[in-house]
């Protein structure tokens with residue numbers, strides 16, 4: 001184990017997997033000579049050369065399709081988007097081509113491709129550069145969607161995503177790259193896709209949260225423990241599709257209360273789906289309506305004070321938990 | 329690109345006032361951006377902030393021959409285009425500060441400047457996204473049968489994105505009065521043009537669209553830019569034909585305030601070389617001097633006048649309040665949006 005950043009954990013995952021399998025290659029804008037817009041691919045061009053670490057023109061639709069084609073004939077591409085907001089230009093390649101290739105070909109072609117890059121708001125990047133479109137991808141059958149919140153999860157899950165034979169959308173947190181965590185150095189370390197983790201055990205209320213808001217939820221849990229004596233169980237599904245909902249249901253059957261937190265917009269969000277799963281399978285266990293805390297239902301403003309307000313901050317999560325515990 | 333002294337017949341028949349006016353805009357652009365950089369360093373400005381330093385000849389040469397009712401659209405490196413188009417410098421600075429008196433009430437920021445009053449159509453931060461929008465503006469001009477034109481600035485890297493072909497094809501197909509100006513500053517972020525485009529001169533791509541004329545010009549020469557744009561404007565206004573101009577220029581600063589000026593992708597020496605020998609403002613001043621078109625006192629007058637404008641813009645921005653919490657939900661739809669609050673009892 002070593003304490004390293006989320007960025008370096010991703011770098012290790014890429015490096016180890018590329019050493020292990022010569023069919024794996026990385027492409028994207030500024031991934032090579034520039035060492036990555038966020039330095040995730042630092043040193044990879046030097047080690048693997050330009051056919052395996054390819055700088056691409058700004059042509060998201062084009063290089064996504066290139067990845068799909070290469071995957072159809074047996075390579076294992078990793079496509080980096082400078083941010084997921086720019087992958088909107090590539091959505092045809094991801095949704096129409098990658099997600100459906102196996103189905104449309106009756107499993108004649110598999111699609112071992114990983115799409116990855118930073119997602120969500122950073123510091124005042126405004127409306128076009130801050131979006132958390134997690135639920136868009138989670139909507140699509142054929143895609144797997146992963147969103148790690150810690151360095152350890154980032155490494156273990158990226159390695160599994162790369163090894164997976166299906167297309168994986170891998171959402172990194174733009175403001176998580178510098179965050180640190182204990183990460184196994186063992187190159188056989190992986191974490192399975194589709195498995196939730198209880199990040200903090202508790203008795204009174206279940207909070208389901210993924211990606212950067214996990215850290216807000218953990219902070220909220222501390223506050224509530226201290227100030228209200230409320231014991232909060234925090235669950236990170238980590239994979240949004242296919243989601244390990246059983247861990248969530250087990251927790252709700254125990255705590256009887258639930259708050260779901262996400263960075264994205266509320267309408268048709270990830271939390272809306274979790275609410276449905278809970279009401280269908282654990283309705284009788286609920287002692288209060290489920291609450292959701294999401295990004296504000298507005299585009300992302302530039303002004304710093306409004307941007308702060310847009311994010312599901314810890315104080316909002318505290319309010320929601322107090323309400324479902326009838327403590328407000 | 330060596331600095332060239334423009335011959336006297338190449339002053340485009342402009343009178344001294346017009347020539348000096350162009351210098352004034354270039355100096356204002358330079359000083360405004362320098363101050364924006366300082367304000368970023370002290371934390372008044374956040375997010376991505378892309379400065380235009382080194383490229384002033386392109387915006388000034390291209391925008392000064394336009395009419396007030398023409399349309400202008402550009403990418404995220406947009407402060408100087410907005411200024412030269414006639415936007416209020418205070419409204420731009422306040423926008424960069426994220427204040428309510430900013431051009432977009434603090435909601436858009438540096439990359440998203442808009443000004444309906446001057447037909448400045450943005451300020452677009454997704455590479456290539458605004459090219460089809462320019463085509464739509466051109467379509468509306470033909471639709472209404474006016475003789476306006478639309479000038480669309482784009483970076484060199486945009487020549488490689490799908491929207492480039494889609495937009496230029498439609499502009500030529502429907503004979504739209506759109507002038508595409510590639511500001512080839514030799515890099516898209518850290519990628520040199522030749523590492524991204526399979527062509528030497530990007531404007532040569534015009535030959536793929538019938539009726540479209542391509543020019544590759546020295547974008548450090550404000551008069552050369554102006555002359556070329558004047559020709560393109562004539563083609564657009566009179567003959568409804570689109571053009572593709574590639575102005576070769578250079579950015580003296582990093583891609584944005586958060587990127588290094590040199591490093592993996594270009595050398596310190598290269599940047600120094602351009603700053604020392606190919607500065608568009610110095611070059612233009614030499615031209616004006618060589619033709620006896622400027623007095624030394626006028627240079628200091630311009631600097632003083634510009635300094636005051638920039639100082640005032642910062643003062644204005646500082647005095648302007650930050651937005652109110654409720655402003656978060658304004659400007660989303662033409663009407664009220666009560667749902668936002670209904671689903672969100674926590675904020």
Ligand SMILES: Cc1ncc(C[n+]2csc(CCOP(=O)(O)OP(=O)(O)O)c2C)c(N)n1
Pocket residue numbers: 029058060082086089405453454455456482483484485486511513515516517583
């Ligand atoms: C579709 C898309 N992909 C990537 C980006 C990130 N990005 C912003 S600017 C830029 C480089 C653009 O270079 P160029 O077009 O030459 O313009 P310049 O910055 O040199 O003015 C990149 C990659 C983006 N904004 N949009």
Ligand SMILES: [Mg+2]
Pocket residue numbers: 483484485511512513514515516517
């Ligand atoms: Mg460029």
